[in-house]
Amino acid sequence: MVGLASFLVISLVIASLLRIDFFFTIVYLFFLAYALSHLWVRWMRRGLRLGRRFVDHAFFGDQVTVRLEVRNASWLPVPWLALHESLPVQLAAPAGYRRVFGLGPRGRRQFQYTLHCRQRGYYPVGPLSMETGDLLGIARPGRMQLPSEYIIVYPKVVPLQRLGLPTHSPQVALPAASPLFEDPTRVMGVRDYQRGDSPRRIHWTATASAGRLLVKQYQPAIARDTLICLDMDRDGYGQRQQYAASELAIVAAASIAHHIAVRERLPVGLTTEAQDPLVDDRVRFFLPPRRERAYVMQVLEVLARVQMTQGTPLADLLRRGSADLSWGTTIVVITGRESTALFGNLVYLRRAGFAVSLILVQPARPSADLQRHADLANVPVHRVWHERDLELWS
Amino acid sequence: MSRKWVENLFRPLAVGIMVGCVALAIVELLQPMVPDWNASFFFVACVLVAMEAHYSFRVIQARSEFHTEVWKARAIELATLFILIKLGGYLGDPWAEVVANVRAWPDDLGHLFDAETVAASALALVSWLISTQTARDWQRLDEPSTHHPGERPAFEGLAQRFFWGGGILLAVSGLARTGLTALLDLDRPSISGLVLNVLVYFGLGLFILGQVRFVTLRKAWRAQEIDISAGLAGRWLRYSLAFLALAGLLALLLPTRYTMGLLDAVSRIAEIVFQIVGFIYLLLMFLLSLPMWLLSLLMGKQEGAPPPRLDAPSPQLSRPDRTLGIGWPQWVQAVAFWILALGIASYVLWSYVRGHPEIWKALASFAPLRLLRALWRTLRRRFRSWATTVQRRLRRQAPEERDERAPGATRRFWLGVRSPRERVLYQYLSVLRRARRNGFPRRAPETPREYGTVLKPNLTEVQPEVDSITAAFVEARYSRHPVMPTQVGQAREWSQRIKTALRALRSGRSPGGRRAGRRD
Numbered sequence: 046m047v048g049l050a051s052f053l054v055i056s057l058v059i060a061s062l063l064r065i066d067f068f069f070t071i072v073y074l075f076f077l078a079y080a081l082s083h084l085w086v087r088w089m090r091r092g093l094r095l096g097r098r099f100v101d102h103a104f105f106g107d108q109v110t111v112r113l114e115v116r117n118a119s120w121l122p123v124p125w126l127a128l129h130e131s132l133p134v135q136l137a138a139p140a141g142y143r144r145v146f147g148l149g150p151r152g153r154r155q156f157q158y159t160l161h162c163r164q165r166g167y168y169p170v171g172p173l174s175m176e177t178g179d180l181l182g183i184a185r186p187g188r189m190q191l192p193s194e195y196i197i198v199y200p201k202v203v204p205l206q207r208l209g210l211p212t213h214s215p216q217v218a219l220p221a222a223s224p225l226f227e228d229p230t231r232v233m234g235v236r237d238y239q240r241g242d243s244p245r246r247i248h249w250t251a252t253a254s255a256g257r258l259l260v261k262q263y264q265p266a267i268a269r270d271t272l273i274c275l276d277m278d279r280d281g282y283g284q285r286q287q288y289a290a291s292e293l294a295i296v297a298a299a300s301i302a303h304h305i306a307v308r309e310r311l312p313v314g315l316t317t318e319a320q321d322p323l324v325d326d327r328v329r330f331f332l333p334p335r336r337e338r339a340y341v342m343q344v345l346e347v348l349a350r351v352q353m354t355q356g357t358p359l360a361d362l363l364r365r366g367s368a369d370l371s372w373g374t375t376i377v378v379i380t381g382r383e384s385t386a387l388f389g390n391l392v393y394l395r396r397a398g399f400a401v402s403l404i405l406v407q408p409a410r411p412s413a414d415l416q417r418h419a420d421l422a423n424v425p426v427h428r429v430w431h432e433r434d435l436e437l438w439s
Numbered sequence: 440m441s442r443k444w445v446e447n448l449f450r451p452l453a454v455g456i457m458v459g460c461v462a463l464a465i466v467e468l469l470q471p472m473v474p475d476w477n478a479s480f481f482f483v484a485c486v487l488v489a490m491e492a493h494y495s496f497r498v499i500q501a502r503s504e505f506h507t508e509v510w511k512a513r514a515i516e517l518a519t520l521f522i523l524i525k526l527g528g529y530l531g532d533p534w535a536e537v538v539a540n541v542r543a544w545p546d547d548l549g550h551l552f553d554a555e556t557v558a559a560s561a562l563a564l565v566s567w568l569i570s571t572q573t574a575r576d577w578q579r580l581d582e583p584s585t586h587h588p589g590e591r592p593a594f595e596g597l598a599q600r601f602f603w604g605g606g607i608l609l610a611v612s613g614l615a616r617t618g619l620t621a622l623l624d625l626d627r628p629s630i631s632g633l634v635l636n637v638l639v640y641f642g643l644g645l646f647i648l649g650q651v652r653f654v655t656l657r658k659a660w661r662a663q664e665i666d667i668s669a670g671l672a673g674r675w676l677r678y679s680l681a682f683l684a685l686a687g688l689l690a691l692l693l694p695t696r697y698t699m700g701l702l703d704a705v706s707r708i709a710e711i712v713f714q715i716v717g718f719i720y721l722l723l724m725f726l727l728s729l730p731m732w733l734l735s736l737l738m739g740k741q742e743g744a745p746p747p748r749l750d751a752p753s754p755q756l757s758r759p760d761r762t763l764g765i766g767w768p769q770w771v772q773a774v775a776f777w778i779l780a781l782g783i784a785s786y787v788l789w790s791y792v793r794g795h796p797e798i799w800k801a802l803a804s805f806a807p808l809r810l811l812r813a814l815w816r817t818l819r820r821r822f823r824s825w826a827t828t829v830q831r832r833l834r835r836q837a838p839e840e841r842d843e844r845a846p847g848a849t850r851r852f853w854l855g856v857r858s859p860r861e862r863v864l865y866q867y868l869s870v871l872r873r874a875r876r877n878g879f880p881r882r883a884p885e886t887p888r889e890y891g892t893v894l895k896p897n898l899t900e901v902q903p904e905v906d907s908i909t910a911a912f913v914e915a916r917y918s919r920h921p922v923m924p925t926q927v928g929q930a931r932e933w934s935q936r937i938k939t940a941l942r943a944l945r946s947g948r949s950p951g952g953r954r955a956g957r958r959d
Binding site for chain 1: 594598599602605606609610613614616617627628629630631632633634637638641645648649652653655656660663664665666667668670671674675678679682683685686687689690691693695696776779780783784786787788790791
């Protein structure tokens with residue numbers, strides 16, 4: 046409060062000069078108001094506890110309820126408390142949650158608000174700022190903050206009726222994974238046990254000698270793995286519809302991964318190079334094909350986070366991604382721009398023994414030259430302009 | 440409380456009361472000087488003018504669109520107030536006198552603008568101005584926030600006006616009670632008792648400031664479209680009243696009187712400190728001289744000589760005329776008062792300087808202060824390095840002595856005060872010290888018996904004594920049964936013989952001892 050300190054000193058001088066007892070009482074009154082206000086704000090700050098609870102992973106279209114709890118652990122009341130939680134604009138409108146309230150001694154208040162997951166991504170919820178003060182405005186307001194926590198919204202998954210992906214198996218979709226494509230007579234080695242491996246594959250002799258669970262690795266007759274190679278380079282999409290096309294590409298990748306893992310129960314993986322907001326840097330992701338359903342969530346989580354970046358050539362991604370794949374793996378390339386170089390890479394992969402499929406998202410009209418290359422490459426090409434194109438895939 | 444009640448009744452009434460409190464103090468001051476004046480009229484006029492100003496401000500602001508209209512209305516208002524004040528001054532006068540006075544106006548304006556009317560008008564004008572500005576600040580509080588550069592925030596304006604008024608109230612009210620002539624008399628007694636208008640002014644003012652603070656915050660929250668929980672206003676009101684009541688109660692409990700001035704209190708404290716120090720000194724002298732006196736009595740040389748007396752000197756540092764007749768409760772009260780007063784002033788100054796770092800920087804750059812700080816830093820650094828050096832040296836010396844000294848054995852400053860157990864330990868440790876000086880230090884892991892086996896080959900003539908003193912040390916150190924004084928005598932004998940043998944060994948005279956080689 047402006048002028049209080051000066052008034053205290055002046056009134057003390059007046060009281061001392063005039064020697065009137067009651068004036069000293071007035072001085073004490075103001076001094077106590079001054080001192081008690083400062084102490085009150087300090088104790089309030091020490092006694093306040095903030096908490097936030099919410100489910101930090103959600104699917105597209107979900108509504109996530111965030112619960113805030115403010116607790117006063119002291120015996121002093123809190124006359125006012127201004128609460129402000131910053132929210133991502135993509136999930137909430139307005140982009141903030143604000144309240145002003147009071148708390149009694151040992152009091153507790155709970156608030157909740159809803160986030161509408163209408164866009165995939167990795168979003169910060171918070172920080173939660175709180176401000177409190179005294180009744181007369183003497184002490185500086187006390188401020189506290191609860192750091193941000195993050196929520197991941199998975200990309201939209203479109204139910205695919207049927208995928209026209211090439212495989213060497215006579216049936217595109219099987220209800221369960223089949224050992225037909227592994228030759229149990231030809232053990233090519235052992236590897237560490239992974240969750241989902243059949244107990245019949247355990248190599249007991251090797252396990253006993255190594256001291257850890259080892260399973261036999263058979264030579265595959267034909268691999269039924271699928272690796273999704275997602276292009277997140279800005280140059281891979283048309284300039285005018287860059288954002289929309291890249292989002293559609295992510296939806297396509299998520300839908301394909303979900304279909305393969307959940308419907309066809311086959312291994313699926315993902316490789317891409319993109320900007321990761323978690324580390325705020327460009328990251329190359331390589332999730333090798335695996336068949337567990339829980340693994341799909343990891344794939345979806347990566348797809349939720351990735352953002353477009355610059356200077357990540359698709360050819361390089363294809364080459365590196367294919368290095369660790371089994372022969373016969375299906376590689377699904379998702380990009381927005383077809384080129385001669387791309388078809389060249391796809392042909393190369395075919396010759397290396399992989400089954401290749403190309404998904405073009407909102408592509409430009411191909412030139413005659415490109416069309417000829419596409420025909421010569423003999424690679425299945427699917428063109429997607431809208432989500433319904435995925436749904437009607439055949 | 441609904442908004443209409445607050446705007447139409449509470450606010451003007453509150454302003455009127457507060458202005459009235461200050462007006463009352465002014466009237467109390469003036470009345471002894473001009474007893475003919477109608478003091479009650481002054482007071483009532485100020486209160487009513489303050490309330491009227493609040494209403495008129497709101498009405499004029501609501502109805503007048505142009506500045507010229509506002510000024511015209513104001514001029515009419517002030518003229519009307521003057522007329523009413525003039526008429527009010529005639530209250531209680533005989534009618535004939537009033538008529539005669541009015542008739543004299545054209546001829547002598549001094550009848551129109553007499554001293555009483557001018558004084559009353561001046562006071563009323565000041566009341567009117569204060570009330571109008573307060574009403575303006577309140578209006579700004581209620582309106583949506585519009586920031587005008589250079590314009591002082593409404594809350595600040597109200598607070599400053601409150602403090603200024605409070606200062607004037609204290610000064611005028613105090614002068615009215617002490618009188619101007621008595622002001623210079625520093626020995627006058629303090630004036631006790633409640634000053635009602637001061638209490639009402641500050642109590643009401645603090646309460647209003649609390650409410651204004653809430654309104655200010657609420658306006659800011661609404662501008663930011665923040666949801667305000669219901670009941671916050673009621674909670675604020677209750678907490679304000681409770682807070683002020685608590686502060687008021689504590690303030691009433693604190694001492695307000697001082698029968699001693701600050702310097703007297705300080706000198707009294709110093710006097711007590713000197714008395715305590717002097718008493719301790721005498722006590723030491725008494726204790727030191729008592730054995731000598733007793734010895735002289737026993738030897739019969741000074742018969743009947745009295746022991747030294749324990750009369751503490753009492754240096755008279757304070758002026759007797761000030762402290763005579765002041766009992767301990769008053770003295771404690773005075774000291775408590777001065778501690779509080781100085782504490783308040785120091786705390787306020789410290790808080791102010793802390794909140795204004797530029798003042799601190801300005802002080803720090805002041806040359807004499809800079810020199811003092813540099814000197815202080817140098818002294819502190821020297822002291823720390825000296826303390827570290829002393830500690831290091833003590834630690835270097837201490838390990839050897841610590842090994843020799845039995846754990847739990849303490850050094851006593853006064854000789855002969857040790858127990859038999861401690862004396863036995865002391866004799867053994869003194870042997871160890873002497874042996875170390877002669878080149879036979881005890882190593883830390885060695886037990887007393889092991890050390891004995893090291894020492895004995897070098898002191899063949901006193902081997903039994905070495906065994907005996909080692910056994911006596913072990914018994915005194917680790918046993919629980921009491922150690923007899925006869926054992927002390929024996930230990931002393933053994934240690935003397937061992938020391939003699941060590942001395943002889945050093946000088947090379949001992950025929951039986953062989954120098955088995957000094958220990959490194």
